[in-house]
Each structure stands twice: as C-alpha cells, then as structure tokens.
Amino acid sequence: MRDDPLDLLPELFLLGGAVLGLLACAFLPRGRGRPVAWICALGLAGGLAAASVAAAGPGGTVFASYALDPLTHVTRVAVAAATLVVVVLAAGGTAGGRSGGAGGRRLEAEVHVLLLLAALGTIVMAGAEDLLVFVAAYLLASVPGYALAGLGEDSAGTEAALKYYLMGAFLGVLTLTGVTLLYGLAGTTAYGGLGGRLPSAPSAAVACALVTLLAGVLFKAGGVPGHFWVPDVTEGAPAAVAAFVTTVPKIGAFAALFRMAGGFFTASTADWRLLLALVSVATMTLGNLAAFFQDNVRRLLAYSTISQAGYLLLPVVVAGRGDLAEPALLFYLGAYAVTNLGAFAVVVAVGGDRLRDHTGLAGRSPWLACALAVCLLGLVGTPPTAVFFGKLTAFAAAWSGGYAWLAVVAAANTVASVFYYLRWIVPVFRPGETVVAAPPGDAVPSEGAASPGVAVPREGVPSPGGVAARKGLARGAVAVACVAAAASVALGLASGVALTLGGP
C-alpha cells in the first residue's frame, strides 16, 4: 500500500494556499485583499505545476482510496488552471471595484479562499476511489459554493444561494442514502470492492442505490434533474463565481461519474447505460430549449452549460466500452472548461447581462468581440475549436459503444443550439449607436434599408448595464477572454498532442 503524502502534492498546494489565504484575510484590512489573491494564485500555480509533474509519474492507488491515473491528472490540471482563471477574473473585480459583482459590488478577499477550497473538493471528488471519500469531497466542493453564490448580498444573490443550498443539501442526502445502501449491500465502500460484490447483491436494491447515488453527482454536473440551481446561481452570483460554478464542479463530477461507472456500475445488472443515456437526452434537450429565448446572457450561458452537460454524458454512457470513451471525456472537459470560461470572461469584461448591452461590442472592442464569437461558435462545436474535437470523439465513442442513436440526438441538439448562440453573436457585430448600417450608396430609400433585421433595438430607457458598458471594459477580463479564445483554437489544432497525452 502506498501512502506517501507527496503523491497528494497538488492537493496540498491548494489546501496550503487556502489556509494561508484565510490567515491573511484575518490580518488584512477590509477592501485590501490583493495579497490574498496573490497567495491563492500562487497556491494554484504550484498545484498546477505539481500536477503536471505528477502526471508523468507512476500511477496507482494511494491511501487505499485515491487513484492516480489520467482521469485524476487531467482533472487536477484542468481544475487548477480553470480556478486560476477565475481568480484572475475575480481579482479584476476586486481591484477595479466593478463588474465582478452582480450589481458592480466589490468582491471581498474571502472569495479566493472559497474558490480554492471548492476546487480542492472537486479534485478529490474526481480522484476518490471510495464512496466515503467521495461524499466528503462532495461536501467540500459544495459548501464553499453556497457561500460564493450569495456573495452579491442582494436579493438575486440570496435567492441563488438559497436555491443552491437547498438543492445541494437535498440531493446530497439522497447520495448519502445511496452510499448507505451500497454499503449495506456490499459491505464495502471502495469502488474495487463494490465491483466485486455487487453482482451477487439483489439487483433491484442495487438499482435503487445507483439511482440515489446519481442524484448528487448530477447536481454537481448540472444535469437533469439536478439542474434547477444552474440558471439562478449563474444569474444571481457575481459573474466570476458564475464562471466557476458552471465550469469547475462539472469537471470533477464527470470525472467522478466516469470512475464510478467504469468501477462498479458495470458490475450491476441494472441497465444504467440506458438510464444515463436518457438523462443525457433530457439534459441536452432541456438545456437547449430553455436557452432559446433568454434575453439575459448569463441565463443563456447557464442553459448552454446544461446542454453541454448532456453532451458530456455521452462518453460516460459508454464507459468501459472501447478505448475512445476516456480520452473523449477528458478532452471534452478540458475543451469545455477553456471555452466556457472565455465566454464568461466576456460577460465580466462587458459588465452587462442583457443581450442589448452587447450590441455593437465589435465597434468598441474588436478583439473582445472576436473572442466572444470564437468561444460561442466553439460551444456550438465549430471546427477547429477544441469543443469540436471533443464532440467528435464523444460522438465516435458513443457510436462505437453501441449508442449511435444517442450521437444522432446529440447532433440534432447541436443544430438547435446554434440558434441561441447566434442570437448573441449577431448584435455584437452590429453597429452600436447608429440605428441603420447604411452603406455609402444607400441614399435611395428601398425595402433594404428599412428592414427590421437592420434596425437596432436601441430605443427605450438606457439600462444601468448599458451605462456601465459605455464606461469601458474591464481590461483584465478582456485579456482573459482573448487568451481563452486563442487557447480554445490552439487546443483544437493541437488536439492530436492533447489526445495522445490524455489517452490511456
């Protein structure tokens, strides 16, 4: 048995960063939280470096309950990198005193500590090879999230935090029930032991246990039926926090689900693949349909992340069948994280939540507009961005695992999703303040100039968001958005390398 604490160095870096950050919070005056951000960023950078080094090291199980394999390595790297990006976004909000909070409210330094703790829980969730460790990690990942959601200290933030907490507590209890049932049936909570003993357990009870166990995982993943918190939290929480809760917990949840599926779901006689396939269909369809007519870009993005969770379930459905499922899931997770963060960075940079706040963004900041277009088209799955290759491998994995119909449903859903992403992209590239984009020769009045498609819905009371948008853009967030968009394309073009590294 290996129990070398150095094997957990990346996790320890995160923990150390959080503890030091918390201590620093206690000694620094309010509103001067910059050093905390630095401490937390250093902790994340250290964790990232340690995780990269560890990925090249030997695999195996440590402490009899924690796996070191590509699944854990990729989760560590992706979570640390994504959290680092969120810390940068949140720090921009703290320093500039705007656009980080729901109503331009300043974010206090504790936000960084909470982010780090939630990230730590997420990583442990992915690495856990024992249901009790998983439950502990689930709580560690969730509880800071509840506090983060309420940071806005306004009614929307309160509603978000309350919904998040109630959903999380309820579904978490269900998961605990599942764990208890499984322990009663098999006499162990280790994945390996469960895999060995479940075949001889009563199948109906096992099926019940698995379904209840799924509840908490789907809550973290933002999948149906555990998705109700996503739009409210995304809208009510500060934008940087919204970026975090829609990105990072998903990574850990899907990695954990994949590990469970491959570890002991396969040992049960229940048709869990069909169940997950149906959940996947429900998730992607519901996310897409609900996103259609959102006028709030955060709610739109929230539903888009729900539909992405549906696509992410594809490789999980065929876990253990064929050698494509694991690289597909891991690559898709990484691609999704970078692309989704890019889109949220644009929201942070613009500082306005309504679609009309984004009208004419291309005129104010062509680079930001391009980054947004790349990220949104990336979420659609347009090549050569990373999500395309993630989708491609996920479809191929599903098909080769005997779920071709699921790939067809996912493809149909992808087409539907184009519609609402375009609803956001189109106004961005429209001229902002002028009413009609009149070409030089357009002096002759014609049906062309007066068409409703050209006229910009600019009339009405200027919204507070619009005012904030005109004041300028958050520079740090603009840089983050551009880097994320570039990384999304680069990861796509270099997907050959990434898939080779992440593969088994």
Place this chain on the structure above:
Amino acid sequence: MLTVVIFLPLVVAGGLAVVPGLGDRVVVGVWIAASAADLLLTAVMWLGYGGGIGYEARARWIPSLGAGYHVGVDGLSLPLIAMTALLFLVCAVYSSGRTERVRQYAALFLALQTVCTGLFAALDLLLFFVFFDLSIVGMYFVIVGWGHGDRARSALRFFLYTFLGSLALLLGFIGLYLGGGARTFDMVDLTRDPPFADAQGVSGLVLLAVGVGLAIKTPTVPFHTWLPPAHTDAPAAGSAVLAGVMLKMGAYGLARIAMPMLPGAWQRHAWAVVVVGVVSVLYGALVALAQENVKRLVAYTSINHMGYVVLALGAAGLTAGDVQARRLAVSGAVTQMVSHGLITGALFLITGVLWDRARSYDLGRFGGIAAVAPVLTGLTAVAAFASLGLPGLSGFIAEFQILAGVVGVGLPGSVIAGVLSVCGILITAALLLRMLHRVFLGGPGELTPRVLDVRPRELAAIAPLLALSAAVGVAPRWLLDLVEPAAAAIVSLVSR
C-alpha cells in the same frame, strides 16, 4: 506548394486584420494582389500536374484518431481549385470600390478563399469537415455583415440549414471512420479499402447521412429552401462565391467521398440519386420561370444546374449500363461544376450591378436597358446564353456530355431521365430569354434611367469569367484532358 496555395490567403487575411492604420486603397490592393498571386500559383500547379494525386502533402495531426493533414490534387479537384482562385480574384476586383468596412470584408473573403481551396484539396475527412464547417461560418458573416434586405433572417436560415447538413455529414464521417477496418479518416485509405463491405444496412444509413449533408449544400430538392433567400440577401460577391464555389462542395463531396467510399450503397441507391437529380432539374427550372426577382431567378437556375451534376453522378452508379457512357456523364458533371461556377459567378455579379444602380431586383421595374447600357446588356446576353447551354460556350459542353452520358447508359429509366432533363434545358432557355427580354429589351422601365453602363472594374471582373466560359466552349480539350482520367477513375471506383 499546395499548402502555400491554400494558406496564402489566410496569412494575408491575418495580416490585414492585425496591421493597424491601413487605408482602404492599400487594403484593396493587397487583397487583389494576394488573390492574383494565388491564381498564378494555381496556374503553375496546373501546368506542372502530371496525373494521379499531385502535390501531395502529409503531416501527422491527430494520430490517435487516425486523422492527418493530408492534401493533394487530381483531375477532379484541380479544375475546381483553379475556378475557386479565379472567382475569388474577380470578386476582389468587383468589390474594389464602394465597399463599406472593406478591411474586414477583404479579410473575410481571403479567409473564405483558404477554406474553399482547402476543402477541394483535402484528402482527409476531418480536414474536409473542418473546411466545410468554416465555409458556413464565413459565409454567414458575409451575408449578415454586408447583405441587404432581410439579411439577418436569411443568414440565420442559411446557417441553421447548412449546419444541420454539416452535422449529418459529421455523423456519416464518424460512421465511415468506425466502419473501416483501419480506423482512419484518411480518404485515400478509405477509398482503397471501402468500409462496410459486408454490412448493407449500415452502409445505406451512412450513405444517407453523408448524402443528406452534401445534398443540403449542393442543394438538391427538397433541401434547397435555404438557397433563394441567402442568395437574394447576400452581397453580389458573396452570392458569386456562394453559388460559384460553395455549391460545388456538395457535389464534389459526393464524387470524392460518397461514391468511392460507399460504392455498394451508391449502386443500390443510384436510382434514388437519379430521381433527385431529375426533380431538381425540373423543379429548379419551373420555379425559376415563375420568379419576378432577377437574383432569385438566377438562384433557382443554380438548383437546376446542380441537378444535372447530381443526375450524372447518380447515372454513374448504374452498373448495369454502358461504362463509356457513365464516364462521359461524370466528365460532364465535373465540367458542369466548373462551367456553372464561371457562369453563375458572372450572372450574380451582373445582378449586383443592377442592385448597385437601382437598389432593386424586380424584373417588372426594369426594361429596355439595352438602350442605356449596351455593354452590360452584351455581358448579360452572353452569360444567359452560356447558362442555357448554347453551343460554343461551356454550359453546352457540360450539359451535352451529361445528357449524352445519361441517355447512353442505355437503361430505359436512364433514357427517360435524360429526356425529362432535356425538358429542363428548354424551360431554362425560355426563362432566361424571358428575363433578357423583360429587363434589357422592350420599352424603358421605371428604374431603367438609373442604370448606368458597367464601370471598368465591373467589366474587368465579369468579362474574364465569360471569356473563360467561351474558351471551354470552343476548345474544351485542355480541360477535358484533365477531367476525363479522373472521371474514369471515379466510375471504376464506384463500380467495385
């Protein structure tokens, strides 16, 4: 060298996007120079081409998925690449004056040029798909940014519809990937060793996915409904590229991917393809006859003309028929793709001239333009005659080969298909002559006084297309020598 031809425009586009403070004249100069350089390189490639797969380049890309960067040209793709280069050059010349936001416009068109050239050169399914999808995105921004009329709606419909097609295509590609024993996306390998040799049902479904994806792009009836609004509301140069180059992507994909890689399924369903082709020919012609909008009319003739290509490719799968005739049909199909690119490009640029002068496409509001704009009238007449298949112009060479081939296959059904398609030519002739008559001859119409004759840059853009069409029509050997071996190869591949 092929890689340079593909990516040169993209590099220039990146330069135009990044370098600050360029004047409009400089931008246009760079744009035209880059397109001209690309055309020149393509011409050099044509002269140096020696048969088989020329200028092949291979690089590892995603080895774990069996996908690579693999490009090359043959008698099927080289004419289309050359046509693409020419069409983009004339669009650059045409758009050189009076285009708003010319910098973004030039960058977008140059990027589109890379995408289109790359698609015709791609020898890897994944690479093909990347270019296929990017062409949709690029054209969407052209329509939405520089179109007129109800452009947002048209562009959205175009995007959704063709994106649906591209995802069907993607599913088909995944099927080909998983169906092949070698787990590869490489077209050459898949062609050598066709997947699903012994799984008829699955191969039929994969062909359906690939076929629907490409049929939407081509477009054939009943998947054509995105085309008329997209064309009508796109800027003239955008329409020329959309019709001239992008419609070919669908038909090219059928000849390059569907036929050689799924020969058994293609043979089994060849009659369905023939029927779709005939219906497209007749339906496109009949609906065009009813149009009152010049640009919609030209758009529907595109459906008609691409119908001939589909008909010929379907006839190539009728293995019970005569081999020589099937080769003739495929050779005609490739010629038709090139010819249609030239002629429709010219026609759309001409409608662009009308819009530029009068801001209208309404047939009924023009009339007697011949009196005020003789050169424009001459150009339109030549283009219309080329489009309806007058001997001496490229349309005749292409359609004659296709119809002779289809009828010559010798099966009763193919003879009927050929005869019905001849009716399509008659209708096309009628509608184009009617268009000429109403717009250019007769008494002056309401908007006629606004129509000035072509400007030098417009002439410089339209005339080369028609001159080349005439060159193909009068002396087609230089083109057919390139196309015929490729056509023979396709027929032998699909007959396996």
